[in-house]
Amino acid sequence: MIDGRRQRRLWRRVAQLIAGFLGANALVVAWLSVCGAQPLVADLSRHLVAITTGFTGAEVVLFGATDGAGDVAVVVTGPRSGVTVRRKNRVAGIWVNTLGLHFDPVPAFYAVATSKPLETFVNPSVLERHQIGLEHLRLEPVEPVARDKAVEFRDALIRNMQRQKLYGSSLGQVAFLGDKLFRTSLLFPANVPTGLYTVGVFLITNGNVVSAQTTPLAVSKIGVSDEIFEFSQRQPLLYGVLAVIGAVFAGWLAGTLLRKS
Amino acid sequence: MQVYLPIAEISVNALLLLAMGGAVGFLSGLFGVGGGFLLTPFLIMIGVPPAVAVGTQANQLVAASISGVLAHWRRGNVDVRMGLVMLVGGSAGSALGVALFNLLQRLGQIDLVISLLYVGLLGFVGLSMLVESVSALLLPHRAATRHKLHQHSWLHGLPFKMRFHRSRLYISALLPGAVGFFGGILVAVMGIGGGFILVPAMIYLVGMPTALVAGTSLFQIIFTTAATTVMQAATNHTVDVMLAFLLLTGGVVGAQLGTRIMERLRGETMRALLALLVVMVAAKLAVDLVSPPLDRFSIELTQIR
Numbered sequence: 332m333i334d335g336r337r338q339r340r341l342w343r344r345v346a347q348l349i350a351g352f353l354g355a356n357a358l359v360v361a362w363l364s365v366c367g368a369q370p371l372v373a374d375l376s377r378h379l380v381a382i383t384t385g386f387t388g389a390e391v392v393l394f395g396a397t398d399g400a401g402d403v404a405v406v407v408t409g410p411r412s413g414v415t416v417r418r419k420n421r422v423a424g425i426w427v428n429t430l431g432l433h434f435d436p437v438p439a440f441y442a443v444a445t446s447k448p449l450e451t452f453v454n455p456s457v458l459e460r461h462q463i464g465l466e467h468l469r470l471e472p473v474e475p476v477a478r479d480k481a482v483e484f485r486d487a488l489i490r491n492m493q494r495q496k497l498y499g500s501s502l503g504q505v506a507f508l509g510d511k512l513f514r515t516s517l518l519f520p521a522n523v524p525t526g527l528y529t530v531g532v533f534l535i536t537n538g539n540v541v542s543a544q545t546t547p548l549a550v551s552k553i554g555v556s557d558e559i560f561e562f563s564q565r566q567p568l569l570y571g572v573l574a575v576i577g578a579v580f581a582g583w584l585a586g587t588l589l590r591k592s
Numbered sequence: 593m594q595v596y597l598p599i600a601e602i603s604v605n606a607l608l609l610l611a612m613g614g615a616v617g618f619l620s621g622l623f624g625v626g627g628g629f630l631l632t633p634f635l636i637m638i639g640v641p642p643a644v645a646v647g648t649q650a651n652q653l654v655a656a657s658i659s660g661v662l663a664h665w666r667r668g669n670v671d672v673r674m675g676l677v678m679l680v681g682g683s684a685g686s687a688l689g690v691a692l693f694n695l696l697q698r699l700g701q702i703d704l705v706i707s708l709l710y711v712g713l714l715g716f717v718g719l720s721m722l723v724e725s726v727s728a729l730l731l732p733h734r735a736a737t738r739h740k741l742h743q744h745s746w747l748h749g750l751p752f753k754m755r756f757h758r759s760r761l762y763i764s765a766l767l768p769g770a771v772g773f774f775g776g777i778l779v780a781v782m783g784i785g786g787g788f789i790l791v792p793a794m795i796y797l798v799g800m801p802t803a804l805v806a807g808t809s810l811f812q813i814i815f816t817t818a819a820t821t822v823m824q825a826a827t828n829h830t831v832d833v834m835l836a837f838l839l840l841t842g843g844v845v846g847a848q849l850g851t852r853i854m855e856r857l858r859g860e861t862m863r864a865l866l867a868l869l870v871v872m873v874a875a876k877l878a879v880d881l882v883s884p885p886l887d888r889f890s891i892e893l894t895q896i897r
Contacts, residue, residue, distance in 0.1 A: 571825025
């Protein structure tokens with residue numbers, strides 16, 4: 332019974348995956364039919380980063396082709412949520428959180444790869460519009476605050492994310508193979524947040540974005556870890572009771588077994 | 593060997609967790625304390641979110657205390673009546689504690705309160721135990737006459753007197769009830785069994801025979817930790833069974849070893865060792881509180897689920 336259910340889940344996932352893949356391709360096709368030409372095509376080696384029990388991080392290869400000269404920038408953005416940034420101050424000799432600012436939305440993951448250092452080939456206004464590069468990522472506090480304070484907390488937010496390896500601290504490289512083909516590896520650390528990611532690929536000529544493509548990438552728990560997580564969310568009380576029963580049994584088992592040895 | 597924790601949502605080294613669980617279980621068997629006061633800071637250090645560390649600890653402690661209490665039970669070292677009275681207070685305490693935990697987390701002060709509680713409680717308990725046990729070790733003849741049969745104080749004037757045959761005590765039920773209540777708060781707020789508070793409180797405040805203290809406190813801790821696990825899972829979704837399983841696998845083995853070593857050690861030696869450990873942890877946390885942090889800023893994901 333359980334095997335059957337698991338199998339059905341697996342198939343549903345595969346179906347979702349294929350649907351996502353086809354959707355991405357459909358986007359490309361739609362783009363092509365609008366433009367007539369084929370300025371930029373890109374795809375990922377896979378559209379699902381599966382977090383299994385032994386997950387230690389993952390590498391996804393992005394490859395693509397351009398129809399002419401230009402530079403490529405790749406932006407990976409994770410699912411967005413709210414984040415509270417807190418600042419410690421010294422109160423009576425002890426460091427205490429005294430000030431908190433909410434930022435929303437904040438991508439849980441952000442990384443950029445380019446074929447050249449960004450500033451050398453793109454207008455700052457273009458970077459701003461497409462949010463390419465950490466300093467151009469739009470992060471605003473929810474409450475209105477003084478400009479310098481907002482900047483200070485924004486920098487702290489990015490610094491903390493970088494420390495957790497969730498924001499790309501240095502720009503990765505997009506390598507051109509010849510004039511038209513390019514590729515880059517997107518690296519996801521072991522603590523990568525789950526959710527739907529978007530991978531934006533921009534073709535930039537003469538400082539302007541001439542073509543862009545967005546590809547979805549799912550980061551999802553698979554197998555045992557997924558089942559446990561789903562169960563804990565859907566049946567929290569039962570989950571808690573079972574956790575206790577499991578612990579009681581384990582404790583009793585150990586107590587009884589080790590006594591005889 | 594890396595293992596992905598489904599609720600904590602991080603990947604950690606399974607062997608590290610097993611070893612840590614074992615070390616903590618060993619202490620639990622040896623001293624009758626849960627060892628949570630070591631495990632919680634450790635889990636937070638390796639990147640487990642504080643809320644998940646606290647919730648999971650409660651689950652892990654259920655197994656550790658059961659395996660510990662079995663050993664004490666066989667030797668008749670559990671005062672069930674006393675344990676039940678403490679449990680009444682403990683249940684109320686842990687319900688209050690879970691609510692307190694939520695409030696503090698919203699205010700962003702949970703880490704500070706946990707640290708302050710650790711420093712204050714561990715420092716006080718550790719130092720007084722250290723002084724007491726070292727002086728008992730150095731002057732063994734005085735230790736023998738230390739226990740008077742009747743030490744009357746205002747505590748003995750409290751109402752609701754009950755007779756505890758196993759402990760040979762006739763005291764107010766409020767006394768063990770209050771000790772249990774305080775322990776219950778600690779379970780929920782700090783993710784610890786509270787043994788390091790309960791054990792000395794039961795010896796010095798309630799006046800129980802030392803031999804019964806470890807078993808009785810473990811007996812009581814089983815129920816408060818079980819209740820806390822269910823409450824944390826139901827309200828905060830912060831119990832990670834994968835993490836708990838790894839910790840308790842190491843923990844139950846360690847606990848059995850600890851119980852065996854305990855039988856070969858003198859009570860004073862044991863208490864001195866525990867006191868030393870407790871003082872060291874408190875000192876480390878105190879230094880952390882006053883020394884400038886690496887980054888004055890910290891971030892916290894606002895739950896989206």
